[in-house]
Amino acid sequence: MIAARNIIALKSILHKEIHRFMRIWVQTLVPPAITISLYFVIFGSLIGSRIGEMGGFDYMSFIVPGLIMMSVITNSYSNVASSFFSAKWQRNVEEMLVAPVPNWVIVAGYVGGGMARGMLVGSIVTFVAMFFVDIQIHNIWVIIATVALTSATFALGGLINAIFAGSFDDISIIPTFILTPLTYLGGVFYSISLLPEFWQGVSQINPIVYMVNAFRYGFLGITDVSLVLSFSVLGVFIVSLYTIAMVLITKGIGLRS
Amino acid sequence: MQSALTISGLEKTYKGGFQALKGIDLTVNQGDFFALLGPNGAGKSTTIGIITSLVNKTAGKVAVFGHDIDQELEAAKSFIGLVPQEFNFNQFEPLMKILVNQAGYYGVERSIAVERAEKYLKQLDLWDKRNDAARMLSGGMKRRLMIARALMHEPKMLILDEPTAGVDIELRRSMWEFLRELNQQGITIILTTHYLEEAEMLCRNIAIIDSGIIVENTDMKSLLAKLDVETFVFDLKPNSKPAHLTGFCFRVVDDHTLEVDVKKCQTINQVFTELTQQGIEVLSMRNKSNRLEELFVSLVGSGQESATSAIEE
Numbered sequence: 001m002i003a004a005r006n007i008i009a010l011k012s013i014l015h016k017e018i019h020r021f022m023r024i025w026v027q028t029l030v031p032p033a034i035t036i037s038l039y040f041v042i043f044g045s046l047i048g049s050r051i052g053e054m055g056g057f058d059y060m061s062f063i064v065p066g067l068i069m070m071s072v073i074t075n076s077y078s079n080v081a082s083s084f085f086s087a088k089w090q091r092n093v094e095e096m097l098v099a100p101v102p103n104w105v106i107v108a109g110y111v112g113g114g115m116a117r118g119m120l121v122g123s124i125v126t127f128v129a130m131f132f133v134d135i136q137i138h139n140i141w142v143i144i145a146t147v148a149l150t151s152a153t154f155a156l157g158g159l160i161n162a163i164f165a166g167s168f169d170d171i172s173i174i175p176t177f178i179l180t181p182l183t184y185l186g187g188v189f190y191s192i193s194l195l196p197e198f199w200q201g202v203s204q205i206n207p208i209v210y211m212v213n214a215f216r217y218g219f220l221g222i223t224d225v226s227l228v229l230s231f232s233v234l235g236v237f238i239v240s241l242y243t244i245a246m247v248l249i250t251k252g253i254g255l256r257s
Numbered sequence: 258m259q260s261a262l263t264i265s266g267l268e269k270t271y272k273g274g275f276q277a278l279k280g281i282d283l284t285v286n287q288g289d290f291f292a293l294l295g296p297n298g299a300g301k302s303t304t305i306g307i308i309t310s311l312v313n314k315t316a317g318k319v320a321v322f323g324h325d326i327d328q329e330l331e332a333a334k335s336f337i338g339l340v341p342q343e344f345n346f347n348q349f350e351p352l353m354k355i356l357v358n359q360a361g362y363y364g365v366e367r368s369i370a371v372e373r374a375e376k377y378l379k380q381l382d383l384w385d386k387r388n389d390a391a392r393m394l395s396g397g398m399k400r401r402l403m404i405a406r407a408l409m410h411e412p413k414m415l416i417l418d419e420p421t422a423g424v425d426i427e428l429r430r431s432m433w434e435f436l437r438e439l440n441q442q443g444i445t446i447i448l449t450t451h452y453l454e455e456a457e458m459l460c461r462n463i464a465i466i467d468s469g470i471i472v473e474n475t476d477m478k479s480l481l482a483k484l485d486v487e488t489f490v491f492d493l494k495p496n497s498k499p500a501h502l503t504g505f506c507f508r509v510v511d512d513h514t515l516e517v518d519v520k521k522c523q524t525i526n527q528v529f530t531e532l533t534q535q536g537i538e539v540l541s542m543r544n545k546s547n548r549l550e551e552l553f554v555s556l557v558g559s560g561q562e563s564a565t566s567a568i569e570e
Contacts, residue, residue, distance in 0.1 A: 005364025012361025
């Protein structure tokens, strides 16, 4: 009885979240496709052709997994951050808070919505990439697992950001000053083996390095870091961020007075 | 019979030290139409916030149909429908989606939720707007939308926080009628308002809260019996000479209108006697509080026919 109620509640939140980003598809789905197309044209076709090979592949093929992952990260994060903060701002988050919806269902619903957008945008970017390069797949299961876990990680991050946020500025600070630098320095455009030893060490503390490399392994079969380590990092981040999100919502931080 | 709501020793101190509730006790019986009255900042909304888990309490106990909110919060929540004071729906969502999603949060299957949404949107005269974004609605429509939303899971207890604030008289009356029907169906209703007349019209029992303390908790009849003074308005024949009443507090509004405060120990007959002795003729008399409202409803609410009959009377 309670399990059935929770499943319906979860489906309702998911339905609402997916409907939200589909309703504003011009803002949510089109920009990543255009941005990534520009990356392909500039870094792939124009500059990439002069760079030559990287990791045994032409530059365009090398950056495709990273670019897909970049769009998954930013979209899963921003979807939950903006949707949950907007629900706080308009106070319609109270619709869920007054209902018998367990906190884990709220977290799962919003994270599921973020994952859905991240993976849909990832699919769109992959489709766009097919116009520029022959996509090869080394291990589909690694691709699916990496994209699912990465989108879940950043959706959780976006949720925590939205819980703490007091204004719309607060949900753009983390993406601008933390997420974007980490992504650009996460091995999207280069192999970290090209870096001096010191910076290779520094890169090891950037979690996005592990996600991009695991994803690249799924496509090309090459990686700068151990696959086991990559999935371990993802696992640790998901468990940690989920725990933090649950504690914050249970305590009502930013939600209850 | 089990109480719909039991509150004991409820306290709330906000960050910064403001004590909104100073240990209130309250019991609302099943099927009751209960008014929680008080001035702005008295603690009405804080009390409702705690009952519905939007506000964390500092101390005390709250039980909804026997379910303690500390022990069985989800069970307690499932009995409550909340109509908050502020609009708190997604302004960009269509009405139908807002209602169906809300039902989903309570575990109502989508097919059933769609049927209920249709039922309540029609009852509340919002069916034509079902596919419009909520932001397109007028203030009164938004209030009705929040009532429909609160009913989607068919709660046993409906809590309305200032539901008619800023609503015109005609709409307020139709909302009162709708709430009466719900109460007759067995739904316990708790209403906060600072319109005394609204509480008087609808509620059987009443609590008055002031500065976080319940200062009165009784049935409506007992409370009204405590009313010491009522003000009556006398319409006098035009150009009457100035009236003078001994033993009454009165105000001459103009040459044909007189307001008189009649105490419980006095009678209206005494007023008539004195006015007759002074040769002043009374054309009609009304209780001051409902005069404008009655006039407005007779002209606008019931149409031309009732307006004509009012004139003929």
